[in-house]
Every structure is written in C-alpha cells, then in structure tokens.
C-alpha cells in the first residue's frame with residue numbers, strides 16, 4: 001500500500017512526510033502529497049466526533065495527535081441569492097473566525113508531532129490568526145511575518161494569541177521571503193498556507209462536511225473565494241477521497257487580482273504573476289499562487305471557471321449577505337458576488353444544489369464595515 005508521502009508534481013522528487021523542506025528540494029516547486037491508494041472503509045471514521053477529526057481516516061495526521069479547538073462541522077444553511085435558492089456554508093463560524101482553522105489544525109498537529117518548536121508563517125490576516133491560535137493550543141511558539149502595511153487591527157487577534165509578529169517593508173512576497181529565511185534556523189518549520197501541502201488536507205474537510213450535510217451527495221456547483229487556492233484544491237481532494245465526480249468549481253477572484261482568470265482567458269497552462277491592485281478583498285490579493293498550475297487543472301477538470309469580481313459586485317453581495325443575517329468580511333463575499341454576476345449574465349446553472357462558501361467573519365474587518373455603512377447613508 002502506498003503511504004502518505006511528499007511528491008513534486010514538476011520533477012517527481014519525493015520526500016517522507018517527516019520532511020521539513022517547505023518546497024521541492026530539487027526544483028523549488030510546491031510539494032504535493034501522495035495519499036494512500038487503498039480506500040478506507042468510510043471517510044467518516046468517527047461519526048460521533050463533532051470536529052473535522054471525524055474524517056481522520058483520510059487525514060495524514062492520526063486523531064490521537066490532533067491539536068483541536070473544535071474546528072469544522074460548520075452549518076450549511078438554506079438561503080436565497082439573485083432569486084435562486086442556494087446553500088451557504090458558514091465557514092466563518094470557526095474558532096478564530098475563518099476557514100483557515102481547518103488547515104491550521106492539521107498542520108500544527110503534524111508540526112507538534114514532528115517536535116517543531118517554532119512555526120514560521122507569512123500572512124497578513126486570517127492564516128496568521130489561525131496558526132497563532134493553534135500554536136497557542138499546542139504550546140508552540142508562532143512567528144508571523146507580515147507586510148508593514150498591514151493594519152494593526154488585523155494583527156491584534158494574532159497578537160492576542162501570543163504570537164511574535166515581525167513587520168516587513170515592501171510587498172506580501174517580501175514578507176514571505178523573510179519568513180523563509182527565518183525558517184532556516186533549527187527547530188523551526190515554515191508553514192505558509194500557500195505552500196504547505198498538509199494545509200489543503202485540512203481545508204478539504206469543508207466539502208466532506210457539505211457532502212454529508214446534503215445527504216451524502218455532492219453539490220452541483222460551488223462558488224469559492226480563491227487567493228492561494230487551498231479551498232479549491234481541498235475541494236478536489238475531497239472528491240478524490242469520496243471517489244465521486246467533483247462539483248463544478250467556480251473560483252471567485254477580485255478583478256484587481258485575478259491571475260487564474262487571466263490564465264484561463266489566455267488558455268495558458270501556467271499562471272503569470274500579476275501585480276495586485278486595490279481591492280476590499282484583501283485576503284485574495286495573491287498575485288502568484290504557488291499552486292497556480294494545479295488550480296488551473298482543477299478548474300478545467302471540474303468544468304468550472306474563474307470569475308473576476310468587480311468591487312461594485314463585491315460590495316453589493318456583501319450588503320445582500322448582511323441583510324440575510326450573514327455577517328462576513330469582504331473577501332468572504334467573493335463567491336456570492338461571483339454567483340450574482342453569473343446569474344446577471346444569464347449563464348445556465350447545472351441542476352442540483354448550489355453551494356456558496358462564506359470564509360471569514362465580518363468581525364475581522366470592523367473598519368471596512370464601518371466605512372461601507374457610512375457610504376450607504
């Protein structure tokens with residue numbers, strides 16, 4: 001039986017699951033994971049477990065090693081958008097207020113078991129808070145590298161969990177480079193959510209849950225916010241684990257930073273880096289996602305596409321969600337905004353459940369909420 005193992009999709013280099021190399025040691029590409037070839041009896045290995053660890057049989061970390069704060073098992077609620085019945089996956093109802101807790105729980109559990117003392121992460125938002133929280137729960141040190149332009153409000157939650165924060169002048173990429181250098185120290189592990197393959201194994205549980213909540217069937221189509229793409233890559237992995245046809249997957253990106261949209265329009269096999277423009281969807285300002293090639297393959301294979309969401313659409317969708325009692329931050333409204341744009345263009349929708357994933361709480365962005373409410377008056 002093939003066991004869990006790192007592999008490079010570009011040059012076929014492999015490494016054991018215990019490696020601390022954060023990318024392929026031969027060619028520098030993002031690691032993928034080879035997963036066990038024998039299908040478990042059930043992906044729901046612990047039906048009584050109320051966290052994502054109910055799916056431990058398809059996770060690369062045993063449940064006995066779990067560092068858990070009660071992540072996963074978020075509600076799937078019926079609602080309406082653009083005159084259509086839809087399902088909202090409330091993934092902003094997680095311990096730190098975003099879907100990133102799914103990946104952070106699995107990566108931190110893995111790192112703790114490896115004996116890592118300090119986790120090194122680059123992020124300016126929800127991933128920083130998620131990793132800081134799970135490191136606190138695990139009794140590990142967390143060192144966050146964030147762009148100097150990051151608002152102090154956004155980092156307050158991370159600081160509250162006890163993480164060390166280093167602000168780096170320049171772009172988001174400059175913060176990543178500084179983090180990668182820091183991770184050369186012994187006892188550390190670089191755990192960027194954009195690079196670490198175990199992060200996706202955690203995020204895939206959103207669709208395993210949705211499949212259960214729909215009575216063990218897949219949605220027909222899903223609209224997801226996509227920056228680094230862990231939600232999208234996770235959806236593909238969930239369908240693989242279940243051995244079913246994946247839903248049509250639509251990646252919603254802000255028009256100001258839409259590298260996947262541009263690559264699909266150009267019919268390209270690789271993503272070309274873009275320079276992110278200003279957008280309220282700051283969580284999706286990733287101009288060059290490390291897993292870009294894989295994300296393009298997933299979108300094409302699922303018969304999906306990438307939708308460029310305008311700022312006008314984003315704000316309109318945000319207000320529609322708020323008025324339904326769904327208090328999300330701007331990045332989290334990308335999927336809803338993409339759906340509204342698709343309906344407005346008259347694009348036919350497949351028969352079956354439509355799922356819109358809501359990824360981050362509105363409590364994360366009080367300044368933006370206040371500004372939008374003032375503008376509306």
Ligand SMILES: [Zn+2]
Nearest residue numbers: 008011024027
């Ligand atoms: Zn390689």
